[in-house]
Amino acid sequence: MPSALPLGDHAPADGVLPPQAAVGAEARGFSLYAHIPFCTVRCGYCDFNTYTAAELGGGASQAEYAQTAVGEVRLAARALDASGVPRRRLSTVFFGGGTPTLLPAGDLAAILGAAVGEWGLEPGAEVTTEANPDSVTPDSLAALRDAGFTRVSFGMQSAVPHVLRVLDRTHTPSRVPEAVRWAREAGLDVSLDLIYGTPGESIDDWRVSLDAALECEPDHVSAYALIVEEGTKLAAQIRRGQVPDVDDDDHATKYELADAALGGAGFHWYEVSNWARGAAGDAPQDRRFECRHNLAYWRGGDWWGVGPGAHSHVGGVRWWNVKHPRAYAARLASGASPAAGRETLDAETRLEERIILGSEVMSVVNSEMVHCGPEFH
Template sequence: MPSILPVGDPAPADGLLPATAADGASERDFGVYVHVPFCRVRCGYCDFNTYTATELRGVSQSDYAGHAVQEVGFAAEALRASGVPERRVSTVFFGGGTPTLLPPGDLAAMLGAVRGAWGLADGAEVTTEANPDSVDADDLQRLADAGFTRVSFGMQSAVPHVLETLERTHDPARIPLVVGWARAAGLQVSLDLIYGTPGESLDDWSRSLDTALDCEPDHLSAYALIVEPGTKLARQIRSGQVPEPDDDLEADMYELADQRLSDAGYDWYEVSNWTTDASHRSRHNLAYWLGHDWWGVGPGAHSHVGGVRWWNVKHPAAYAQRVLAGESPAAGRETLDAETRRVERVLLLSRIRDGLRTAELGDAGRHEVPGLIADGLVDGRAALRGSIVLTLRGRLLADAVVRRLLADEAA
């Protein structure tokens, strides 16, 4: 598989965390991520930890929900034994892979295990990703009845030749249908788009934006295609079968998306995410950017609690063996020191509209701020209020901005 786990330190079989993980826990939200690693086909650009039916070797997709339920029980006990204060779960996110390849009853059972282990906070956000061709109206209603509040559809594009290059299998005409079914079930709707696919023109991208906006989703994500090493797409580009993505064209596409979405009443709240209202922001993803706590369930899933980060073994068979034996499925972990956590906060908070407090920068980083304002990369009015907020140009060059803000760490 292209996806590679970090090395890290050994993770204890009992899953116990150091005492420092409990520090300040009551001030942080707690979420749960459930990784469902199954796909009908693997898209050529994808490097996520996913498996088709022929790659499972020794484990059945139909047993997966039971294995995930086992880990949820293990997680609750490990946190209690580690002295981490109990908190109700604020957000649950089922990602993949394609979670909705599993029957709605399996997803409901995993959510039920989370609810039984910790309880759900009032107004908890519960999201599942779905491919447009992996659900019907009955599936979405059953998910809503089980407590799901939100669905994120992998639309990617409305243009057939772009979907073909990405190896997505759905018919673009199905997008309005699934959005309508989700709304009828009472679910909030997010649409995920990808721009910069080899062979995609600005007109193609404009057509995808129009189709998405016609559906009036509550939330929309637009990510530039990243060609990951080891993927089929990377091999196709290297061999000359398809052209490399064009950075200048991608910048034009981002600017077009921001303009079109703004005109339609959407505001950006993170570099790649827009909503019609602040209440429709992805609270689960915001928890990642804000450095809150979450337990990641499933093969290859990552977790973070109080500055301790760990990741599970990758293959579903190895994962099943661990959880059925009552052992931690973690393959490795690391404890972040204070400076590493501060640097990560700069990396993450600088990407969101609420911004990064200037006080969190080192001396050299603070000295860069006037130049960043002069270069049109940082909002000067926000800086006067003590926050770093990216302009549109700054969002296009977010990585370069971060390098300047962390100039003293790089020295």
Template sequence: MTPSALPLGDPAPADGVLPAQAAVGAGHRKFSLYTHIPFCAVRCGYCDFNTYTATELGGGASQDAYAATAVAEVEFAARAMAASGLPERRLSTVFFGGGTPTLLPAGDLVHVLAAAVGQWGLEPGAEITTEANPDSVTRESLQELAAGGFTRVSFGMQSAVPHVLKVLDRTHNPAKVPQAVAWAREAGLDVSVDLIYGTPGESLADWETSVRTALSYQPDHISAYSLIVEDGTKLAAQVRRGQVPAIDDDDHALKYELADALFAEAGFSWYEVSNWARTPAHASEHNLTYWRGGDWWGIGPGAHSHMGGVRWWNVKHPTAYANRLGAGESPAAGREILDGPTRDMERIMLLSRISQGLELNSLSEGARRAVAGLIAQELVDPAQAFAGRLVLTLKGRLLGDAVTRALLD
């Protein structure tokens, strides 16, 4: 998913050629592709992602033409990477996010995937995922996706409780989720479900109902994200006007602890602060690409990319995006080249979030000294630390920002 606000940065060249830094060591890094589908049937009140309903698109952009435009960026990306001296690498993961990717016909998603595979090929066992709204799929569309190479689908369930879904402006019928999961299973796809906790008016019992309901579908993977009220959203305005209560951090913590306990009881293990998998093989390799600071090219308006410490982001609006590519130019709005200290800071911030953790000998002397205090505060697992790794405890996952600050001070 792509945030709507773009960062500041340096201008990006029209030919898309990357600085030499992007190619350094690239042969030892995996390569992934993210494809942003910026369309939604309705805009959810909490959403701050770069998405558009049909009435918001304006002239020069359409859902019907989008697949062809995305393919044009795939082809542009392959040329730019070759011109930048990056080695040939096959794709290890592909992820279609949004928005609601499955608002496009399954054949369009398969077409974009086929273009990417034609350019780069796939690693053996490559993970290929699309997000989906439970109302936006059919048995036939899921079978078409599976036949076209997709291996995984992530359903935006968010809650099983109607009044919570109403606050979120989610339009799907909760009863559709088990049907969609069954169709995905029938097609041979792995299944993930996404949940959101901390919605105004959601009780602890409501949240438990949602977690237990999600587990009853026997997914392979579950994501549980705390609701963040983003400036400029409908929900932020409702909170400001007092129409719905503000977010409560203690409520979030209680719900996280409850979810983690219920997931563990069902045999799921956390591998990243907001993600749990039935087995290590079911962890999202695409998610882990981000947390491990890997290389990925982001296709689509507003999509972000990263290679070897070079980060860039595309123009936001689908019309501007299509016009750039139609002119044979990079759709990038800006980029930044991360220096050594920034890359190290981000490495600590990201790797500390996953269950694999950080090697203590990769930390500075000052950070290693801070670990003893983090153990005393029960934020870091002592047994793992004595074995040479920094891994968060449950309390540490709730206070991850404090851990990062301690390591960077």
């Protein structure tokens, strides 16, 4: 099941932030994260804040979710205005989950449209949605592009059937290149997510997945080591001896294989788990394919997180929403902020976080070597 929210201070019902949030805001970028908490099935390794239809219960409607999220977008605009935070155009927008594309394209377009109506988009803004390969069609991808999306990130995970089965993924390997082709035809940039170190995955299996991903000619690849979280189905299977445990040495070997394969194919490494096609450094923005939304996190930018369990950060003030879609919808229906708690960081703590988190992430952008880390839990 999803992990617990952090402890924190009281978050006011009107969502208004302390004065610190407005200081220096003009110099910071502004982004939006929209959490879509729905999945067809719960993958055995997943402890994200996601829900299947059977887990939702009464009072939480997938069909009404878009309008509920639009309600938080409207509240966000009011709260930031009341906090004295100047309105800035969105530089990046990211729809994550869950499986955002379980909602109709029109619902995602409605949430994006509300955000653009409040803040606007910077020229060339990056607008991404995550998707499972079997949750899209040519028509849905074209509709997303028409709505303003520029990028899709597919959860490929593996190209090996027995590995996908262990991970409880619902798509077949052949669906990935098909979905990528549709996205290309729609005019979208493409990222592929991979997972390595799944119990029972051999070195040769991992090579197959890397080769299959590269054959799709994506713009960006994320490769994540599988972490077994307590409370998940996979953790229980390992504890019962049904599948072998993960192995750190295996992870290290597969990471090195990924870096060699992706580097040899012309991708540059710019963060621990991410590689991008195209030139880095001072290349024009339209020739670079790093995930700019993630870079905004690592650089300490401002973002509002919409959705149950979503986290936000503005000027050293962090807050997080109630987790269940039912509680989230009830808060907004009553006119209250869905925030469950928040924390306000002092200057010393913010500096310490930058130093600590910066040891984990390296990004080469804008002809600079930038050491930075994500400003979220």
